[in-house]
Amino acid sequence: MEVPTLDPVRDYAHRVAMYDMDRTITRSGTYSGFLMHVARRRQQWRLLLLPLVALAGAAYSLRLIDRSRLKAINLRLLVGKSFNRAEIAPLAESYADQVIARGVHAAALDQIAADRAAGYRVLLATASFHLYVDAIARRLGIDDVLATRLDAPDGADHIHARLAGDNCYGAAKFARIGEWLADNAITREDAHIRAYSDHVSDHPMLGFADEAVATTPSRALKKLAPQRGWAVVDWRQKT
Template sequence: MEVPPTPDYAHRVAMYDMDRTITRAGTYSGFLIHVARRRQQWRLLLLPLVGIAGAAYSLRLIDRSRLKAINLRLLVGKRFARAEILPLAESYADKVVAGGLHPAALEQIAADREAGYRLLLATASFHLYVDAIARRLGIDDVLATRLDEPDGADHIHARLAGDNCYGEAKFARIADWLAANAITRDGAHIRAYSDHVSDHPMLRFADEAVATTPSRKLKRLAPRMGWQVVDWRARK
């Protein structure tokens, strides 16, 4: 992707969504199945219940946060040992990085890093495995959906701690991160990359907004907003 040079700013930040932006596909379901297959294969028999939960979400009977907690409880468990789950998060990250990324996304990440941008990964996926992916990509900072992990506890609970890092909630997390890092809007040049229209708050906030391999709604919105559109699937 060709990007114009930017003038000097106190800060340069490149904000990336992850699922279907950097990755070829969503990672949430893949992580749950990865864990179930390697830890408790009998949980795969509960996949029909996962489908029922998905139908309930489609009918707006439950929200995204509840859906995530239900699926996590079904395929991983109500409560699971940190020492047992973290190696599985690492092996899943290896799997995603080995064959699940858009090469063009990796090129853009490298270009932004070379241009002096601080790389922020902001995603609705779980910190549990996103942190491992981010380390492999050389990402500086991560904002992701948190699970209930009591301080000093040996176990993680299958419930969200705070909001699902999605849409407006994601942008609120970004705003808090900027403030915590003393990054003011007029003192920063910001790039943002996402495939999904739910990230319109983040994209509107950026100086350079890029709709990457966009969803149908984002593909319609981007030209009206003057955002660049790229298809990262086109480069293998």
């Protein structure tokens, strides 16, 4: 994608490029892959619980549970009710290596590099768990990360399979972005913002941006993007 030229009249104090992760930077979702990666390498007997994972998915499809509850249930089934961060950390690192090696769009990496070269501060905002997203972000050279947090009431190293706060998705993600901007003393009028996502749930973030890009978009976003004047790109075309 050709990088748009900024308004030459305006001297922006801040430039921010906001990226979703799953199916935007990565070729597919990472959440289920992470759970399977951990189960296979840590406690293979948990794979016997996959029918219960499927049952939880069916309950979500029927709207009997919400997305946050689904994620917590699957984490509990395939990783455990509680676990030590130090025990999972090596698996998060090996999973991040796997994702970077063969699971990212080359065009996404090019765009991140182009945004950095243009002076943008890159923010990764995703509904996936900090538990492994931080490892992926480090490999992408991204320091600013907003992701779904897990409960650690007994200390930072002891984690429970339940969410701490909202799932970082849709409107909740956008609220986290607003908090991040405030924490970093970035006001909207003094910032030029780019946003990239594949999914229509990110329409609040895309609508907030000066330049919004629907990247390899879902059907709903592909339909919405032209109506809102957002660019559409297919990052699968570059190998």
